[in-house]
Amino acid sequence: MTVPSAIASFAVVAGMLTVMPGLDTALVLRSAITQGRSRAFATALGILSGVLVWGVAAAVGAAAVLTASQVLYDALRLAGAGYLVWLGIAMLRRTLRERGRRGASGGASGGAADGAGATTTGESWARSWARGLGTSLLNPKNGVFYMAMLPQFIPDGSSHLLMGVVLAAVHDLEGLVWFGALILGTQLARRWLERGSVRRAIDAVTGSVLVGFGVKVALGGE
Template sequence: MTFTQDLSVISSIAALWIVVTIMPGLDFLLVTRLAILQGRMAALRAALGIAVGVGLWGLAGFFGIRALFVAAPWLYLVLKIGGGLYLFALGVRLFVGSWKKQPEDTMQSAPNMETVKGFRMGLLTNLANPKVPVFVTSLFAASLPQQASMGLGLSCVVMMFGMAIGWYALVATLLSLRRFSAMFLRCRQWIDRVAGVAFMGLGIRFATERSA
């Protein structure tokens, strides 16, 4: 393939991926919560974790993880159940924690714990969503030529990684500003409750729904 053809393929994948990236979902919810309740660094580390997860799924999609799932359906079942249980446990922790009395100035009194955990939370939340590998593999199958070069595949993965970290870093930076955080901190218990219910609901759905 020529450089122009490669660029056309990357552009078509980028056009679809940017829409998927900016749509609110579990990743967006996690970054928003950390930015508002724990500060910019915790949210930025989560953004990096999410982007790494996207990159890993992108590599898996390029190297044909869908074929592996077809050959060994139990692998996808393990991914769905394991991911669902992780999201459910995270939701329970958020929901239960929302009923505990919080310090008046959460941003100043307890940012360090979540900052350390930010990257891991972002990575695991992204990897735990079984819809991501299905979408990525479908996107690559529909957009990449059958004999796509290694360079083209890796370029698409780098593009997806860059979009993910750019978008979530922007969200983390904007929502950690004092004017936003001060307003939402007054509602921090309800933020955690809504986030907890959402994570629990999706966790149950992922763990119990039938494979497509």
């Protein structure tokens, strides 16, 4: 296998993984809807930064050690599960707080409040990036994927580290195109999606999914 053919083959596999609906897509869409384009891109870049880390780790053998050691795998799995549950609960709590404030104000000036909410409740760019990075790094399935797939696309005689970076960069480029399309597409309906009731519903659904997914990961579910 030559380097160009290895890159092309990996691009097909990684592309299929990229477009599959999952936690990363849900987080980016949620950020685009509730925080805006800039924060959504920050979240996406955080996720893609985590992918790059996993690619490099797999290339130097760290992911192989991870899957070879049940203790390390379980530790990372439980840490990831805890992070997901914490993230989901935080979203659910925010939904309840906003609903309580809206009820206390009697629902007055709903349109103005909804518009202001997208700005006053926004988080920093760095925090959005860190959220995406943490989600990616604390997902053990990312490590398992790279450990299982990446070595198959490293030609004999090539630098494992360099190929790991290149292949992860290819995956990141595909992810950037995919996330960019999702984010820009979401903005077409943003005036409707920025409504407070819609944001609360999205946070409630996303938070519930995150908690459920975290529990499933903690229990070792596939």
